[in-house]
Amino acid sequence: MKKSEDIISIFTKNMRNIRIAKELTQEELSFNSGLHKNYISDTERGVRNISLKTVEKIAKGLGVEIQELFK
Amino acid sequence: MKKSEDIISIFTKNMRNIRIAKELTQEELSFNSGLHKNYISDTERGVRNISLKTVEKIAKGLGVEIQELFK
Numbered sequence: 001m002k003k004s005e006d007i008i009s010i011f012t013k014n015m016r017n018i019r020i021a022k023e024l025t026q027e028e029l030s031f032n033s034g035l036h037k038n039y040i041s042d043t044e045r046g047v048r049n050i051s052l053k054t055v056e057k058i059a060k061g062l063g064v065e066i067q068e069l070f071k
Numbered sequence: 072m073k074k075s076e077d078i079i080s081i082f083t084k085n086m087r088n089i090r091i092a093k094e095l096t097q098e099e100l101s102f103n104s105g106l107h108k109n110y111i112s113d114t115e116r117g118v119r120n121i122s123l124k125t126v127e128k129i130a131k132g133l134g135v136e137i138q139e140l141f142k
Contacts, residue, residue, distance in 0.1 A: 007137060008124070051120045052120055052122075053079070053120050056077065065141075067142060
């Protein structure tokens with residue numbers, strides 16, 4: 001993590017990169033995580049200050065450890 | 072991270088362990104992070120589903136990278 005980047009930018013960049021690397025659409029991640037697809041879209045665009053429980057759902061939906069989303 | 076543990080338990084355990092290892096009181100972490108000491112206390116007891124921006128403030132207040140709080 002670079003000091004100059006804020007946590008939401010780091011999280012959303014990793015979320016998107018992992019989703020694409022795993023060849024998941026936003027709809028598929030929505031289904032896997034139990035979150036609405038508009039919520040996934042908003043989160044990935046960085047317009048939400050999401051909670052830890054939502055981070056956990058996204059990590060599970062992507063099939064990665066939580067730390068992977070903060071590197 | 073163990074699969075059986077939820078994200079809030081993992082976060083609060085790490086937060087408390089790091090704070091104690093760094094010999095910081097909750098008041099000192101409150102001062103360093105800019106969060107109220109009651110908020111620090113509630114967070115450490117796991118009664119809050121905190122947001123990413125709050126996670127960032129706590130990491131800065133503890134002087135650690137964000138990933139350290141999710142191991």
